[in-house]
Amino acid sequence: MEKQPISEARDPQSANPAGLFRFCPSCGGPGIDWSGRFWRCGGCGFEYFHNVAAAAGLILNSGGSCLFLRRAKEPRRGCLALPGGFVDPGESAEQALLRECREELGWAPKDIRFLASFPNRYEFQKVEYWTCDLFFIADLGKKEAARLSPDPDEATGLEWIEFGSLPWESIAFESTRQALRQYLLRI
Numbered sequence: 001m002e003k004q005p006i007s008e009a010r011d012p013q014s015a016n017p018a019g020l021f022r023f024c025p026s027c028g029g030p031g032i033d034w035s036g037r038f039w040r041c042g043g044c045g046f047e048y049f050h051n052v053a054a055a056a057g058l059i060l061n062s063g064g065s066c067l068f069l070r071r072a073k074e075p076r077r078g079c080l081a082l083p084g085g086f087v088d089p090g091e092s093a094e095q096a097l098l099r100e101c102r103e104e105l106g107w108a109p110k111d112i113r114f115l116a117s118f119p120n121r122y123e124f125q126k127v128e129y130w131t132c133d134l135f136f137i138a139d140l141g142k143k144e145a146a147r148l149s150p151d152p153d154e155a156t157g158l159e160w161i162e163f164g165s166l167p168w169e170s171i172a173f174e175s176t177r178q179a180l181r182q183y184l185l186r187i
């Protein structure tokens with residue numbers, strides 16, 4: 001399993017996708033420059049922003065344990081992640097979270113509370129996206145917790161891990177570690 005440092009401070013410029021597009025998607029000319037936030041074509045003035053994507057995650061507490069999915073897919077396949085995913089166009093973060101829970105667990109919480117948001121980097125097909133991950137919290141009884149079942153496309157299994165013994169190095173994303181640290185200050 002790939003080990004990630006607990007804290008990784010990365011310069012936004014390190015996620016430089018400058019070489020990703022070699023030609024302007026508007027005029028087809030070669031004069032396209034990466035500014036750190038957007039591409040701009042010197043030929044026609046077209047600008048394309050590589051914007052931050054929004055995602056939502058759930059810290060689900062059942063009797064002092066937190067629910068994790070063991071990731072079936074890259075990035076960070078085999079590492080632990082919280083239920084959740086990217087916000088689709090037209091969705092609120094809350095709607096996205098409940099949809100992702102239904103898709104990944106066959107269940108969605110009735111009551112969620114906002115915890116905090118943290119930035120994250122997410123690599124997909126060699127493109128690095130900056131995300132803003134919004135974390136929510138919910139509680140679940142032990143009987144209901146036993147009925148959850150993972151979507152095998154998303155997770156190889158579900159794991160309930162006590163908040164007092166979280167395996168920090170096995171957690172897929174830095175934003176998740178930050179959210180869990182914040183949550184631990186509250187309980």
Ligand SMILES: [Zn+2]
Pocket residue numbers: 024025026027028029041042043044045046
């Ligand atoms: Zn152009």
